[in-house]
Amino acid sequence: MNFELDEMQTLLKNSVAHWTAKNYGFEARSKLVHEGGGFSEAHWSAFVEFGWLGASLAEENGGYGGGPIEAAIIMEEFGKALVAEPFFAVGVLAAQTLIGMGGEAAIALVHAMQAGETRAVLAHTEAAARGDVGCVSSIARRTGAGWSINGTKAMVWGGPFADQFIVSARSFGATRDRQGISLFLVPADAPGLSRRNARLSDGSRAAALSFTDVSIPQDALLGTEGGALDALARGQAHGIVALCAEAVGVMDRVLWMTRDYLLMRKQFKQPIGNFQALQHRMADMLIELELSRSVLYRALSRLGSPVDERDHAVSLAKVQIGKAAKFVGGQAIQLHGAIGVTEECAVGHYFRRLTLIDNSFGSVQNHLQRIAAHFQRAA
Numbered sequence: 108m109n110f111e112l113d114e115m116q117t118l119l120k121n122s123v124a125h126w127t128a129k130n131y132g133f134e135a136r137s138k139l140v141h142e143g144g145g146f147s148e149a150h151w152s153a154f155v156e157f158g159w160l161g162a163s164l165a166e167e168n169g170g171y172g173g174g175p176i177e178a179a180i181i182m183e184e185f186g187k188a189l190v191a192e193p194f195f196a197v198g199v200l201a202a203q204t205l206i207g208m209g210g211e212a213a214i215a216l217v218h219a220m221q222a223g224e225t226r227a228v229l230a231h232t233e234a235a236a237r238g239d240v241g242c243v244s245s246i247a248r249r250t251g252a253g254w255s256i257n258g259t260k261a262m263v264w265g266g267p268f269a270d271q272f273i274v275s276a277r278s279f280g281a282t283r284d285r286q287g288i289s290l291f292l293v294p295a296d297a298p299g300l301s302r303r304n305a306r307l308s309d310g311s312r313a314a315a316l317s318f319t320d321v322s323i324p325q326d327a328l329l330g331t332e333g334g335a336l337d338a339l340a341r342g343q344a345h346g347i348v349a350l351c352a353e354a355v356g357v358m359d360r361v362l363w364m365t366r367d368y369l370l371m372r373k374q375f376k377q378p379i380g381n382f383q384a385l386q387h388r389m390a391d392m393l394i395e396l397e398l399s400r401s402v403l404y405r406a407l408s409r410l411g412s413p414v415d416e417r418d419h420a421v422s423l424a425k426v427q428i429g430k431a432a433k434f435v436g437g438q439a440i441q442l443h444g445a446i447g448v449t450e451e452c453a454v455g456h457y458f459r460r461l462t463l464i465d466n467s468f469g470s471v472q473n474h475l476q477r478i479a480a481h482f483q484r485a486a
Contacts, residue, residue, distance in 0.1 A: 110404060112180070119162060119173075120180045126153065127188035133453045136189055140310035145191045146268050155223035160198040168206050169218035175345060175410050179352035179403065186356025189460055191311050193265025196228045199349045200264060201273055204229055204342030208290055208330035216273075216292065216329075227271040227292070230260040230316050231339060235282075238469025240340050243288050245318065247276035253324040254291060259317050262467075266314025267304040270295050274318070275339060278332050288336050290329040297321050309459040340414070344421050347468050348406045351428045354464045355403055358396045358435045361457045365389065365439045368454075385442065392438050395431040402427040419481045422474040429471040432461035 112120060130150065139147055154160055163178035164170020178199050185194060197220055205213040219225045236242035245258025256276050263272070272293045280287025293300065299321040304314050330338065366389060369380030379385055402424040409420035436458035440447040448455050465471070 112176075116176065116180060119177060120184060122157065123159070123181055123184040124187075126157070127184055127190065131188040131190060133456075136191065136310075140191055140306075144267075145306065145310060145312045147192065150190075150192050151226075152223065154192070154194060154198075155221075158221075159194065160202075160223070161221035163198070164202060164206070164217065164221060168202075168214060169221050175348060175407050178345070178349050179407060182349045182352040183356035183359075186353035186460070187360040189309070189357070189456060193226070193228065193268055193312075195346070195349055195353070196265030196269075197226055200342055200346040201227055201229045203345035204231075204273065204290075204338050205329070207338030207341035208335060209338075210330045212292070212326070213290075213329045216271075225271055226265070226269050227273055228263060228265040228269040229275075229342065230263045230266070230272040230293075231275040232260060232262040234259070234261040236261075238473040239283070240343050241285055241288070241336055242283050243275050243277050244282045245274070245276040247278045247289055247291060249278075250322065252322060254322070254327060256291065256293065256318045256321045256323065259315070261315055263314045263316055265312070266302060266316065267312045269314075272300075272316065273329065274316075275335060276318075280333070285336055287333045288339065289332050290335045290338070291323055291327045292329055293318075293321060293323055293327065297323065307463060309456065309463050311460075311463070337414075340418070343468055344410060344417055347421050347425055348403070348410060350464050350467060351399070351403050351406065351424045354428050354432050354461060355396070355399050357457050357461050357464075358392075358399065358431065361435055361439045361454060361461075362389070362392050362396055364454055364457075365392070365442050368443055388438055388442065392435045395434050399428045399431045415481065415484070419478065422477045422481075425469065425474045426471050426478065429465040429474075432465050436461040 139145065158171055159181055161170035162181060163173045163175060166172050202217050202220060205217050216227060220227055233242060233244060248255050256274060258276060272295060274291045274293050275288055276291060277287045278289045299319045301317040302314050304312060307313055369385055370378045372379050406420045406424035409417050439454050440458055443452060443454050446452050
């Protein structure tokens with residue numbers, strides 16, 4: 108496998124890094140999170156103008172011929188800057204789910220999303236799911252005019268900024284049946300839809316949704332009725348890998364921030380970075396970071412593989428990067444001392460983001476169980 112970026116990928120990486128360095132300093136981000144609601148229309152317009160929302164999509168899907176590697180490049184650089192806007196929710200999770208679903212309506216929606224004409228996000232996760240993509244208790248019933256949806260969604264990434272929701276609901280079957288899950292496009296202002304916005308621990312935003320007899324037309328169904336599970340699993344696999352790439356970017360920034368602090372902070376008239384015990388801890392942080400890069404590369408290379416192989420590689424990446432995130436973030440806090448947990452110190456904000464990523468789309472324990480199940484099936 109060639110681990111070198113090609114010319115276009117290098118240009119993409121450099122352009123994202125340049126933009127974040129210019130527009131997303133720590134003070135500017137803090138102001139955006141605390142005073143700007145966690146979203147800037149100017150930033151989002153830049154994402155559209157630079158083509159980043161379509162950089163990881165094939166041309167037939169309205170993109171520019173890229174793939175998961177391009178998404179990982181953007182997410183890693185966004186992780187280094189703690190970008191708050193819902194690029195992940197729109198450009199990765201929702202887009203990849205729609206592409207997996209297929210059909211004219213779904214692909215047309217992807218085109219509109221990458222062109223900045225709409226911000227549609229996926230409303231799928233439910234409180235009881237615990238990372239199980241097939242756990243859906245929300246119900247969609249046929250009516251004379253179309254469909255009626257009832258249920259709740261617990262963690263809708265980018266929900267406060269969405270104008271449309273791609274909602275998973277059961278048109279038949281029990282809560283954990285593999286068949287019966289359908290996807291519907293629901294306007295954010297639909298009668299009966301209640302949205303409760305929340306600021307997460309890292310400053311980003313999400314929403315909880317409640318559907319009470321929400322009526323939508325017949326053509327709001329995306330793709331085939333009852334056949335959305337594979338598309339949802341595809342979207343989640345791409346989403347996990349993208350978040351893993353973001354976590355690698357966060358850990359990379361945390362490592363070098365900590366290095367700079369150890370060289371600046373003095374004790375006994377010398378930088379504490381000269382102390383061998385602290386150098387060993389920095390070396391351990393670097394090892395965990397590079398192990399995380401390796402499993403990320405493996406997961407990226409398996410996203411197009413058969414489902415069982417793909418999901419195994421994704422779970423391996425989630426486990427390694429989840430453990431590494433706790434270690435690298437925790438060591439950075441300790442090496443900074445008490446200042447590391449203050450609001451004014453950037454490293455604490457990076458640690459919060461790592462913690463949120465670790466707890467998203469299934470915990471380390473959930474993915475360890477999936478890895479064990481994979482080996483049992485192979486035995």
